[in-house]
Structure formats: C-alpha cells, structure tokens
Amino acid sequence: METLGKIPVVSLVFLVASLDYVEVPSSQPPANRTTYQLTMKTKIAFVSFCVLIQAVVCSAEDRRGPFTHARRSVRTRFVDQQHISLQLTLDFEQQAFAGRVIHHLIPFQALRELTLDAADMQVRAVQLLGARGQKTELKFTHQSPALKILLPAEQPIGQEFHVAIDYRVSKPKHGLHFVSPDKEEPGQQVMSWTQSEPEYARYWFPCIDSPADRVTSETMVTVPASFMVLSNGTRVATRTNPNGTKTWHWKQVQSHVPYLISVVAGDFEAFEQEWNGIPITSYVPRGRLADAERSFVKTKAMMDFYSKKIGLKYPWPKYAQICVDEYSWGGMEHTSATTLNLGTLHDARAHLDVSSDGLVAHELVHQWFGDLMxxxxxxxxxxxxxxxxxxxxxxxxxxxxxxxxxxxxxxxxxxxxxxxxxxxxxxxxxxxxxxxxxxxxxxxxxxxxxxxxxxxxxxxxxxxxxxxxxxxxxxxxxxxxxxxxxxxxxxxxxxxxxxxxxxVHQGGHPDFDVAWTWNPETKTVRVTVKQTQTVDDVTPLFRMP
CATH class of the missing domain: 1.10.390.10 (Neutral Protease Domain 2)
Incomplete structure (x- = not known):
C-alpha cells in the first residue's frame, strides 16, 4: 500500500495470456455469479486489470439518526430466571385481566432485594413460596416500571427460590391487547393476543424483561367456554369450570426468552398439516378456513427446506400460525406459536396477485434464528x-x-x-x-x-x-x-x-467509480476502480472479497 497524504491507494495487476474471453469463476451462489466475456476476432495478447482503490478520509457528517445514546452494556442480572408460571383470567367486557406469576429464580450473588420489570399494573400481593407449600408475605414497593421486593433473608448464591406475584391490569396499552366490536367495526370478532418484543412483556406480567435471560414457561389462561387459548409448547390440559369458563394449560419445557411467551384467545378454525411427526396448525378466525389453506399450504415444504439447510430439524414440538385482528406488525415468531396479521389471509382472487409466502418463511426460520438462539x-x-x-x-x-x-x-x-x-x-x-x-x-x-x-x-x-x-x-x-x-x-x-x-462493526458500503480504456496497439484493457465513499469513524475503506 502506498499512502499519498490522506489518500490510501492500492493497485492490483492481473495478466491473462491469449484469451478469447475472460471469465471470473466463483463458488458463490448463482445470484451473485458474474461472467464477463470479451468477444473479439483478434485474440487479446493480454489484459492488464488495474484496480485503484481510493477514498478520502475526512470528518464524518453526523448522520447517526436514533443512535446517539452513550454505549449500552448487556443488562446486568442479579438472578437467573429459571421458570415462569403464568395464570391469567381474561375479562373481555372490561378489557382487563387478573394475573398470578410464579418465578423460579437462582441468585448469581447473595440477594436480599429482588427487582423485576412491572409496568402499568396494580400489584396486589407478593409471596415467597416454601418447599413444603408455606407462603410468606413479602414487602414490596412498586413505582412503574420497577417492582422492588424485600426478601425475608438473604438468598444464597446458586440456591433456587420461588416468588409469587398477584396483580391486575385494566385496559392495557401494551403487551396484552383486547379486540372487540365498536361503532366503526360492529362485526369485529372478539379476541385477545400478546406482543412483547422488544420490551413489552413487563406490561402483562412482572419479569426480568431481557433477551439475555432464558426460561422455561407455562401458561394457564381462563376464558369464556366458547373460546380457545393458544400458547407456546404443548397443551397439558383443558378444564371446564362451574362458572361457564374454560382454563387452558400450555407448557414450554425448552428454554426461550420472556418476550417470546405468547397467549392468544378467541374463536378459531384450524388448517392442519404435519411434517416428520410435528403438527403444523394454522388458526384463523371462524369463516376464513379456505383462505388459510391458500396462505399456509407451503409451510410444510418450508419446514423441510430449512431443517435440511440448517442441518437441525425444526426444534419445537409443534408449530402454530395464528392470524389475529388489529395486529400492528406483519408477524411475530413466538416460540412454536407464530402470531400473524389477519392481512396474511387473502381470497382466491387476491391470490392471483399476492402471496404470503415471504412472511410465512421469515417467521418460520425465526424459530431457529431468534427463538432457538x-x-x-x-x-x-x-x-x-x-x-x-x-x-x-x-x-x-x-x-x-x-x-x-x-x-x-x-x-x-x-x-x-x-x-x-x-x-x-x-x-x-x-x-x-x-x-x-x-x-x-x-x-x-x-x-x-x-x-x-x-x-x-x-x-x-x-x-x-x-x-x-x-x-x-x-x-x-x-x-x-x-x-x-x-x-x-x-x-x-x-x-x-x-x-x-x-x-458488521462498522457502517456504510463502498461507492465505486469504474472506468476503462482500450489500447488497440497493445490490445490491452485498463480498468480502474475507485472507492469514493467518505472514510470516517463509521465508514471504512473496504477490503473487497
């Protein structure tokens, strides 16, 4: 490398003798493979290919956008969440719910005070649960979004303890959402769904709301008897209650992170498939079953394709795709139970022009990249x-x-x-x-x-x-x-x-200025490639593969 002031220059010269064409071979994917041909009656004696990489180094214009915060660190954890057991009773008329969450926790250091994330909720009671069923009421202070719990004694490093929290949420703004008819949409189907990414789990259950902490989980959700509840993992039981409600119990025995915990409740129909013993079930509001088959028929083939490409079979016991109304996102890869916007569904006429395959594929592969890791x-x-x-x-x-x-x-x-x-x-x-x-x-x-x-x-x-x-x-x-x-x-x-x-650790991309000249006397092509982007503390001079 020669340095001319602040302009780094690299020159590379390649000689190719007696060619009818010059081909750049590659093991890269076909979409990126390029073949160049020089078709001339007279063979080229040689080709001189000179690459001049140049970029001017100067101060960067401040284009940081919404990335001006002091450097953050991965969140410090004083306890390791092991298991989250969540009990909810949904009140669709009042758009409210009562909850009880039981945390299984192991301290990383001796611990007297436990801090959890708990936003916009009424915390009613906190208990320490003993191994023999005894319950100790705990003092706590709650200033949203922080719930601080005073433990009766210092909890030793590495020794698991259990804390139960009773709470209530009314008309939630985030986390758990209620959908119901209104003046604008009187025919709207009643349902409820959750959306916790990135940090909205704290709005519907107290937890350490961090992607750094993996847990097993279970949900026990009570709803009107005509509704079903869909959640992560495997359905353990369904119980009919004397008051005309039904409780659905789901259990996720493989670890995932809190923002992937999901609950969806409503009246759904199911389009069923199966791949290698894994049930694939797509749930849609009643009356949309034909649309479900159009939108999700390729899911089985996608699961086979990704399992083979990645070299690891789909890692969860089932795969559900659940279409919900008033969902503000395209989809969300909740572990084994993806939530999708109702717009994913389309009728036979629309199917001629639009496809849901991209969204379905994106959310499915998240089950490896995003959920498994x-x-x-x-x-x-x-x-x-x-x-x-x-x-x-x-x-x-x-x-x-x-x-x-x-x-x-x-x-x-x-x-x-x-x-x-x-x-x-x-x-x-x-x-x-x-x-x-x-x-x-x-x-x-x-x-x-x-x-x-x-x-x-x-x-x-x-x-x-x-x-x-x-x-x-x-x-x-x-x-x-x-x-x-x-x-x-x-x-x-x-x-x-x-x-x-x-x-990955720097930004931007190379901008190229490409020029070439042909010398008929020497039968030489000279190609000059310059990198012209401004080099600064974000954008480097790129070494090209």
Whole structure:
C-alpha cells in the first residue's frame, strides 16, 4: 500500500495470456455469479486489470439518526430466571385481566432485594413460596416500571427460590391487547393476543424483561367456554369450570426468552398439516378456513427446506400460525406459536396477485434464528433479523427460481440504501436510543446482504458447515456476534476479523467509480476502480472479497 497524504491507494495487476474471453469463476451462489466475456476476432495478447482503490478520509457528517445514546452494556442480572408460571383470567367486557406469576429464580450473588420489570399494573400481593407449600408475605414497593421486593433473608448464591406475584391490569396499552366490536367495526370478532418484543412483556406480567435471560414457561389462561387459548409448547390440559369458563394449560419445557411467551384467545378454525411427526396448525378466525389453506399450504415444504439447510430439524414440538385482528406488525415468531396479521389471509382472487409466502418463511426460520438462539442484547438484533431476512430469500430462490430472488435481493439493497441516506450505523450497535430503533433496514435487508456476501467469501460448502456449527454449539442460548464469528472460524479455519470489522462493526458500503480504456496497439484493457465513499469513524475503506 502506498499512502499519498490522506489518500490510501492500492493497485492490483492481473495478466491473462491469449484469451478469447475472460471469465471470473466463483463458488458463490448463482445470484451473485458474474461472467464477463470479451468477444473479439483478434485474440487479446493480454489484459492488464488495474484496480485503484481510493477514498478520502475526512470528518464524518453526523448522520447517526436514533443512535446517539452513550454505549449500552448487556443488562446486568442479579438472578437467573429459571421458570415462569403464568395464570391469567381474561375479562373481555372490561378489557382487563387478573394475573398470578410464579418465578423460579437462582441468585448469581447473595440477594436480599429482588427487582423485576412491572409496568402499568396494580400489584396486589407478593409471596415467597416454601418447599413444603408455606407462603410468606413479602414487602414490596412498586413505582412503574420497577417492582422492588424485600426478601425475608438473604438468598444464597446458586440456591433456587420461588416468588409469587398477584396483580391486575385494566385496559392495557401494551403487551396484552383486547379486540372487540365498536361503532366503526360492529362485526369485529372478539379476541385477545400478546406482543412483547422488544420490551413489552413487563406490561402483562412482572419479569426480568431481557433477551439475555432464558426460561422455561407455562401458561394457564381462563376464558369464556366458547373460546380457545393458544400458547407456546404443548397443551397439558383443558378444564371446564362451574362458572361457564374454560382454563387452558400450555407448557414450554425448552428454554426461550420472556418476550417470546405468547397467549392468544378467541374463536378459531384450524388448517392442519404435519411434517416428520410435528403438527403444523394454522388458526384463523371462524369463516376464513379456505383462505388459510391458500396462505399456509407451503409451510410444510418450508419446514423441510430449512431443517435440511440448517442441518437441525425444526426444534419445537409443534408449530402454530395464528392470524389475529388489529395486529400492528406483519408477524411475530413466538416460540412454536407464530402470531400473524389477519392481512396474511387473502381470497382466491387476491391470490392471483399476492402471496404470503415471504412472511410465512421469515417467521418460520425465526424459530431457529431468534427463538432457538436469541440475540443477547437489542444491539445484536441482526443475529435475529438478518438471518430471517436472508433465509427468506433462500426459500424464494428454492421455490421461484434465480430471477425472482435476484430481484428480491436487489429490492433489499435499494431499501437499505434509502435508509442509509438518512442515517448510517454499524450492524452491531449499542448506541440505540431505544430498542425499537434497532428494527430498521440495517438489521433486516443490509444484514441479509452481508450474510449473502459471507457465503460468497466462504463458498457454499464452508458456509453451510459454519451455519450448522453456529446452531449446534449455541442452541438454547442467547448469543452475541462473537459467537457467530467463532463458530465460523472453528468450522472453516479461516480468520474473519477483517470481514466482521468492516461489514458488521462498522457502517456504510463502498461507492465505486469504474472506468476503462482500450489500447488497440497493445490490445490491452485498463480498468480502474475507485472507492469514493467518505472514510470516517463509521465508514471504512473496504477490503473487497
């Protein structure tokens, strides 16, 4: 490398003798493979290919957007949540619910005071539960969103204890939502659903509302007898009560994070499939069963495709897809029980023009990337969303072919670049003003394109070996980017700090100025490629694969 003032310059010269054409071979995916041909009657004596990489280093214009907070750290935990047992009684007329949550906790250090997240709720009582069924009433103070509980004695390190909290929530603003008829929509079906990502679990049950903490869970939900309740894991029991209600008991025995706990209640019909002994059930409001088959018929094939690609069979005992009304998002990958916007469904005429396959594929692959493994902090969200975005395009390629996925990836790139014009950030970023800021086009399409480029760098065989190792080593864990990089290096032997430094821990992308000249006397083509982006503390001079 030669340095001219503040302009780094790199020149690379390649000589190719006596060719009719020049081909750039590659082990990369077909969508990224490019073949260049020079068709000339006279053979080219040689081609001189000179690459000049240049970028001016100067101070960055402040385009940080909503990423101006002092650097955050992964949340400190004083206790390890082991299990959450949640009991709810839903009152649809009053749009309220009574709750009781029992936490199984193990201290990381000697503990006298326990602090939980509990927002916009009325906490009525807190008890310490003894091993023999005894109950000790505990003193507490609740200033939303913090619930501080004074324990009767110091809890020793590593010794599990159980705390029960009784509470009530009326007309919740976040977390658990009620849907009912009104003047504008008098025919609206009554239902209820939950949405906790990123930090709304605290609005419907007290907990440590952090993606760094994994738990097993169970839900016992009482609703009108005509309703069903859908939740994570396996249904343990359904009990009919003397007062005309019914209680549904679901249990999730494999660990996941609190924001993935889900409860949906309403009157649904089911479209049923099965793959390798795993039931796949799609629930829709009564009267929409025909639409369900149109929207979800490919789920079984997707599950087979992803299980083979990732090298690990779908990891949960069942898969449910539940369509709900007034859902503000496209879908949410609750563990084994995805929630979807009612707009996912469409009739026969609309089916000619629109498809739900992209959304269905995205949420399904989250069951591996997002649920089986979850980002440890919102600053690492790309480990959830970039993977789901990229694997969504893999299904498109498998199902519809190269042309369709090439167009989809082009749109992804344009979507990211339009946001990059407003602000620029690294994929891993702990400066978010709030966790919702992380759900942007950097975390989704840009990260997906970065994974596609990583596949090009490694080649197919090593890339898929690395993905499988990442999953097998880190399943049922909350992860950081370092876990992904180390898994790749262990699987392939390749040092990839250079790749992660510029594409994950820094921002932006290279801008190229490409020019070429042909010298007929020497039969030489000179191609000059310059990187023209401004280099600053966010955007590097990129080493291209």
């Amino acid at each position: 979850t980002c440890k902090d919102w600053g690492e969200l790309w480990l959830n969303e970039s993977f789901a975005t990229y694997f969504q395009t893999l299904w498109t390629e498998h199902d519809l072919g190269l042309d369709e996925v090439t167009w989809e990836r082009y749109q992804d790139g344009e979507s990211y670049k339009s946001e990059d014009k407003r602000y620029r950030r690294s994929l891993v970023n702990y400066h978010y003003n709030g966790p919702n800021n992380m759900f942007d086009r950097h975390s989704y399409p840009k990260g997906g394109r970065v994974l596609h480029m990583l596949r090009y760098v490694l080649g197919d065989e090593l890339f898929w070996r690395a993905v499988n190792r990442y999953v097998m080593v880190n399943k049922f864990r909350s992860v950081e980017t370092a876990d992904f990089r180390i898994a790749i290096e262990d699987a392939t032997g390749q040092g990839l700090n250079w790749f992660f430094d510029q594409w």
